[in-house]
Amino acid sequence: MNHIDYHDFLKRYRLPEPVFVTQPNMPSLEDYQKSIGEIWENKWLTNNGYFHRKLEQRIAEYLDVKHICLFCNGTIALLVALHALRINSGEVITTPFTFPATPHVLYWNGIRPVFCDIDKNTFNLDPNKIEKLISPDTKAILPVHVYGNPCDVEKIQEIADRHGLHVIYDAAHAFGVRYKNRPLCQYGDISMLSFHATKLFSTGEGGALVVKSKAQKERINFLKNFGIASQEMIIGPGINGKMNEFQAAFGLLQLDTIDKEISRRAALTHTYKNMLSDVKGITLFSDKPDVQPNYAYLPILIDPKLYGMTRDDLYLILEKCNIMTRKYFYPLCSTYSCYASLPSSHPESLSVAHEIANNILCLPLYSSLEMETVQLICNIIKDLKISK
Amino acid sequence: MNHIDYHDFLKRYRLPEPVFVTQPNMPSLEDYQKSIGEIWENKWLTNNGYFHRKLEQRIAEYLDVKHICLFCNGTIALLVALHALRINSGEVITTPFTFPATPHVLYWNGIRPVFCDIDKNTFNLDPNKIEKLISPDTKAILPVHVYGNPCDVEKIQEIADRHGLHVIYDAAHAFGVRYKNRPLCQYGDISMLSFHATKLFSTGEGGALVVKSKAQKERINFLKNFGIASQEMIIGPGINGKMNEFQAAFGLLQLDTIDKEISRRAALTHTYKNMLSDVKGITLFSDKPDVQPNYAYLPILIDPKLYGMTRDDLYLILEKCNIMTRKYFYPLCSTYSCYASLPSSHPESLSVAHEIANNILCLPLYSSLEMETVQLICNIIKDLKISK
Numbered sequence A, B: 001m002n003h004i005d006y007h008d009f010l011k012r013y014r015l016p017e018p019v020f021v022t023q024p025n026m027p028s029l030e031d032y033q034k035s036i037g038e039i040w041e042n043k044w045l046t047n048n049g050y051f052h053r054k055l056e057q058r059i060a061e062y063l064d065v066k067h068i069c070l071f072c073n074g075t076i077a078l079l080v081a082l083h084a085l086r087i088n089s090g091e092v093i094t095t096p097f098t099f100p101a102t103p104h105v106l107y108w109n110g111i112r113p114v115f116c117d118i119d120k121n122t123f124n125l126d127p128n129k130i131e132k133l134i135s136p137d138t139k140a141i142l143p144v145h146v147y148g149n150p151c152d153v154e155k156i157q158e159i160a161d162r163h164g165l166h167v168i169y170d171a172a173h174a175f176g177v178r179y180k181n182r183p184l185c186q187y188g189d190i191s192m193l194s195f196h197a198t199k200l201f202s203t204g205e206g207g208a209l210v211v212k213s214k215a216q217k218e219r220i221n222f223l224k225n226f227g228i229a230s231q232e233m234i235i236g237p238g239i240n241g242k243m244n245e246f247q248a249a250f251g252l253l254q255l256d257t258i259d260k261e262i263s264r265r266a267a268l269t270h271t272y273k274n275m276l277s278d279v280k281g282i283t284l285f286s287d288k289p290d291v292q293p294n295y296a297y298l299p300i301l302i303d304p305k306l307y308g309m310t311r312d313d314l315y316l317i318l319e320k321c322n323i324m325t326r327k328y329f330y331p332l333c334s335t336y337s338c339y340a341s342l343p344s345s346h347p348e349s350l351s352v353a354h355e356i357a358n359n360i361l362c363l364p365l366y367s368s369l370e371m372e373t374v375q376l377i378c379n380i381i382k383d384l385k386i387s388k
Helices: A006-013 A027-042 A052-062 A074-084 A101-108 A127-133 A153-163 A214-223 A245-256 A256-276 A310-319 A347-359 A372-385 B004-015 B030-044 B050-063 B072-086 B101-108 B155-165 B215-221 B245-256 B258-277 B311-320 B347-359 B372-386
Strands: A069-070 A090-094 A112-115 A138-142 A168-172 A190-194 A207-211 A228-230 A282-284 A299-302 A360-361 B067-071 B089-095 B112-115 B139-143 B164-168 B189-196 B207-213 B228-230 B282-284 B300-301 B360-363
Touching: A006 A372, A027 A052, A027 A090, A027 A245, A027 B030, A027 B089, A052 A245, A069 A074, A069 A214, A069 B360, A074 A190, A074 A207, A074 A214, A074 B072, A101 A112, A101 B112, A112 A372, A127 A153, A138 A153, A153 A168, A168 B089, A190 A228, A207 A214, A245 A256, A245 B245, A282 B228, A299 A347, A347 A360, A360 B245, B004 B072, B004 B372, B030 B050, B030 B245, B050 B112, B067 B072, B067 B215, B067 B228, B072 B101, B072 B189, B072 B207, B072 B215, B101 B112, B101 B155, B139 B155, B207 B215, B245 B258, B258 B282, B258 B300, B258 B372, B311 B360, B311 B372, B347 B360
Parallel strands: A090 A112, A090 A138, A138 A168, A168 A190, B089 B112, B089 B139, B139 B164, B164 B189
Antiparallel strands: A069 A207, A190 A207, A282 A299, A299 A360, B067 B207, B189 B207, B282 B300, B300 B360
């Protein structure tokens, strides 16, 4: 900001009210109040209630998958997924460029995370770097479809098959994404979806596992309800992962508007892309062949040399303009004190991940965001470049 | 049922509609719909929202405690409590006469449960049997206030202090109970409360930890939100234990009626007690000095020799009469396949627990239960005795 008139800049661009990086897509209040009335009639608040059963069926249909298990949140879902596959010791290979929940569920299952560097184009696990991290203690690969961009699912499966490893996908961002005309969440052994308030599709808090068989679904249903297989039979150390009826009823209504939500986000994304495409030092994801995206996030990668300003400075200036962006994901999980001493956390072997984490910024994206606000954000980013 | 006319008996007693062992106390639908409207205005669904903050404060006031942390459910609360105290290895002494969640959270924290027998009067941990189970690997005692009846908190604390052990109470049943004019959940290092739909006070799913200091509350608040201490600082392997706004808003309204709920349950309990007190072979809890109870459950203990019928037979006959009771807690946790091979699970050292588990039955109790239904249930139990 040395070369521009800071005061004048803020006067031109500062919004009167803060714009957040995301905002939940709220269904019609009247419709939800009607659903609440039905919950009152049922007097059934949780434990596989009416709305829970209906939502499970509707999401399976929407995603074009056979078996899905709803959860109170995505973290507990992923926790149970690993336990269901009896992965509760040894090592699991995962990415450091993710939300803390990913490595944390490994901790809770007694597993040592092994961080693998990411690909500089997809920001996902670099399949070429996985194999050298496999040890006799490796049990599984836990890749993340970051921002909903598909991992290299074929190469990862090939590696897993060659070494006899499970693949569990953290598909928290990937609701509704299709790859090669198949639901992305059908790849691997199990995929976890998150329905947190900040997600494309939301139940307030919430999550799900997409599983491969009826037997696996039944086992996971037991495990998310304390392992209770019947009134007098407990099959193992389950946990409470149940989604309640308030969440499920909310989700059912949200699902009615999800296609509208996605197409509105697509339109906003296109504006971002058009307006920022010629800004030197700012890179946006390009459309990928075979991928039907969900427009969940709007990450930009800043090259401080070419753009003339660091990500952190841009973040601060946007904040001063009342535009709340997010350094998503920064810091890398491998730098948390609880993981920093792991051999795989050495920054040298995670150089791409460090570079991306230091230069990434997610811009506001949600359906009720005004097109004019997107244009304003783009103009700020362009203007800052020109002023340098 | 050999000596009575079964057909005639069912004709006399069978209810047209099933009566469940419990039913949630639903606040006014209109009031809740109004709260939902406020959530819509806030567009804030989780992560320490308006209703969350308000409920935390109101529950603390109601319970007469200083620090409370809300959770998505009681199991995740207990999981985090142990982690917060850094109990994640070795052994913890607990009771086998409890819900599966109690030992399961030990599993999830990497701890081996050591089951201790219970007292035949309180159904809680027998303090005289704890000390001989303490080994160099023991980290804590995890007693349960079963049915809301206080454990022998003084003796347990004495033992813990003598051996340098933590005491974490599973107070899932004990919402609002006072002992010696102090909140029961203030004893020990941390107490866990459950707000599941089947509990006296409910948020659909839900739970809380009552903690001792502001610092502990802050640490637990981090841990239930992935260990996120600030945007760029993760303090450890937390988890997602957050209560959402739908739950919190429900709880706030329930809290308004909790005293009415308790006094109605007290009245129903007194009828049960009066009508069943002279039935040989049926024992009900007697009122205890220094205890202000919460009337959460109505357990009866059946002496098959004196009563002339086993608990399992009584359960089946009541079921045929459309009265759903619950063998709560049967089977003992020490008999689950995942714990049965532990040295402490040997039935010989858990003889009281086995006897109670085989002969206990919880009868229907909730505020909307008709007094006539209670009388009918008591009459069935009396008649079955006379018919023998």
